[in-house]
Amino acid sequence: MTPFLRSAHGHGSALPGLKVTLELFVIKTWDGNSPFAGPDRWIASVDGGPVLLDATFSNDDAPFDPEFFQSYPQQFPGGSNPGLTGAEEKGTLGYPDESGYGGVGDSIYKLTFTFRHSGNHLTLRFVDPPRADANELWGLDCVRVKVRKAETR
Ligand SMILES: [Ca+2]
Numbered sequence: 001m002t003p004f005l006r007s008a009h010g011h012g013s014a015l016p017g018l019k020v021t022l023e024l025f026v027i028k029t030w031d032g033n034s035p036f037a038g039p040d041r042w043i044a045s046v047d048g049g050p051v052l053l054d055a056t057f058s059n060d061d062a063p064f065d066p067e068f069f070q071s072y073p074q075q076f077p078g079g080s081n082p083g084l085t086g087a088e089e090k091g092t093l094g095y096p097d098e099s100g101y102g103g104v105g106d107s108i109y110k111l112t113f114t115f116r117h118s119g120n121h122l123t124l125r126f127v128d129p130p131r132a133d134a135n136e137l138w139g140l141d142c143v144r145v146k147v148r149k150a151e152t153r
């Protein structure tokens with residue numbers, strides 16, 4: 001048996017599966033893919049593990065200006081979708097629209113990530129990378145981690 005098969009049938013398949021769900025609050029004038037006012041990215045990753053999401057968000061849903069489109073639900077820089085695509089809620093947190101273009105002041109996205117993980121500890125990292133025009137806020141709510149034990153054959 002090759003090392004690859006040993007790994008696939010042994011230790012590799014014994015890793016428990018994790019499911020992380022959360023609500024991401026996208027607050028104020030997120031500019032999506034804009035190279036001048038952004039790009040306004042938000043990245044979730046596992047410390048020492050995979051990047052779960054690297055995407056831009058936009059609270060500008062004006063359909064005539066693709067400069068402010070967002071990558072979500074695709075990974076940046078792959079996607080170009082109108083602002084608020086996939087948002088669960090729009091304008092419900094009470095932040096005023098500061099864009100002047102008829103966008104919303106806030107939006108909420110329900111995100112789900114599933115991945116395999118080894119070790120007794122889990123560190124999740126959530127960052128918004130430095131960018132040109134950073135006058136946006138974000139927040140998290142309802143962060144849950146579920147562990148599904150590995151199946152044994
Ligand atoms: Ca902005």
Ligand SMILES: [Ca+2]
Nearest residue numbers: 031037038133
């Ligand atoms: Ca910006």
